[in-house]
Amino acid sequence: MENHNNISMHGGHNDSIGCSVSECKFNDKADKYCTLQKIEVVKHETEAKTPECTDCGSFVKAN
Numbered sequence: 001m002e003n004h005n006n007i008s009m010h011g012g013h014n015d016s017i018g019c020s021v022s023e024c025k026f027n028d029k030a031d032k033y034c035t036l037q038k039i040e041v042v043k044h045e046t047e048a049k050t051p052e053c054t055d056c057g058s059f060v061k062a063n
């Protein structure tokens with residue numbers, strides 16, 4: 001089974017996932033990182049051709 005725990009967590013966030021989406025409940029706004037161990041990156045076009053065609057599928061709106 002794949003080990004998802006072998007990541008670098010620092011100050012409560014995942015050093016491997018930088019993110020500036022401050023509206024997300026999982027965002028570490030102070031340091032601009034994601035706090036999840038793993039995210040799902042998705043596309044919203046049939047064929048992704050630019051960065052704008054991709055999204056974070058793990059986003060959840062903060063209260």
Ligand code: SF4
Nearest residue numbers: 019024026027034056
């Ligand atoms: S879940 Fe996605 S949008 Fe939310 S903080 Fe993590 S990477 Fe950013």
